[in-house]
Amino acid sequence: MKNSKIISKALIIFAIPVVFACEGNDDDNPQIENEAELITVLNITLINPVTNDTTFAVFSDPDGPGGISPTVTPITLKYTGENGQYLAHVEVLDSSNPNDVEQINPEILEEADMHQFFYLPNTEAGEVVNISYDPQEIDSNGNPLGISSIWNVLGLTNQGETVTIVLRHSPNKGGAGVATGDITNAGGETDIEVTFQLEIQPE
Structure with missing residues (x-):
């Protein structure tokens, strides 16, 4: 009987450090939520719904930051003085693994509250094009997403x-001007973040 009590006490003593070790591992490896996406391709398609003029522009950097320089094609639009509105749509992908290219748009849509695209013309471009969000x-809070x-x-x-x-991850969508596309x-x-050359030509 005495030996049984001694064994029981010994098991309790050795069990205590094991419990604390497990708790310590949880603290050392916290779960990371909503990590920023790796994006290596950004495609933008613009369509004039009246003339059906369609244009595409692409940013591509398959090996990611710091490797081979990315390729960027210009955005080329047509203008005759009227019917000058284009509807634009952005698509982003992770092509770092060419055998498993990942579409990022579904994730952005799923986490819409935590993402927003911004369109920033430079001073010269601001004189020839006005960009707004699709209302x-x-x-879920009524704020723009901007795809x-x-x-x-x-x-x-x-x-x-x-x-x-x-594309900003976890922006302050309630900040002054953010809902109208001001990134400040x-x-x-x-x-x-991709800068495209803008070319607007006569039709």
């Missing part, structure tokens, strides 16, 4: 016009 595409946008063409390009497209007070982390 039908909003998150879809509306481009109103106001004139022809001359030289030096660019539009930068930025958005904060958050940048998932991808």
Whole structure:
């Protein structure tokens, strides 16, 4: 009987450190949620619903940051003085593994409250194109997501016009101006930022 009590006490003593060791492992390896996405490709498609003019532009950096320089094609639009509106749609992908190219748009849509695209014309581009969000595409709080946008063409390009497209992860969507596309007070982390040359030509 005495030996049985001694064995029981010994088992309790040795069991205590095991319990604490398991708890320590949990603390050393916290679960990371909502990590920023790796994006190596950004495609933008723009369609004029009146003339059916369609244009594509692509940013591609398959080996990711720091490797071979990415390729970026210009955004080329047509303008005649009327019917100058284009409906744009952005698609982003992770092609770092060519055998398993991942579509990122579904994840962005699923986590719409935590993402927002921004469209930033430089000063010259701002004189020839006005970009706004698609009012039908909003998150659960009624804030824009920006996968879809509306481009109103106001004139022809001359030289030096660019539009930068930025995807922010966990932006402050309530910040001043953020809902209308001003990135100044958005904060958050940048998932991808691409500057496209903008060319607007006569039709």
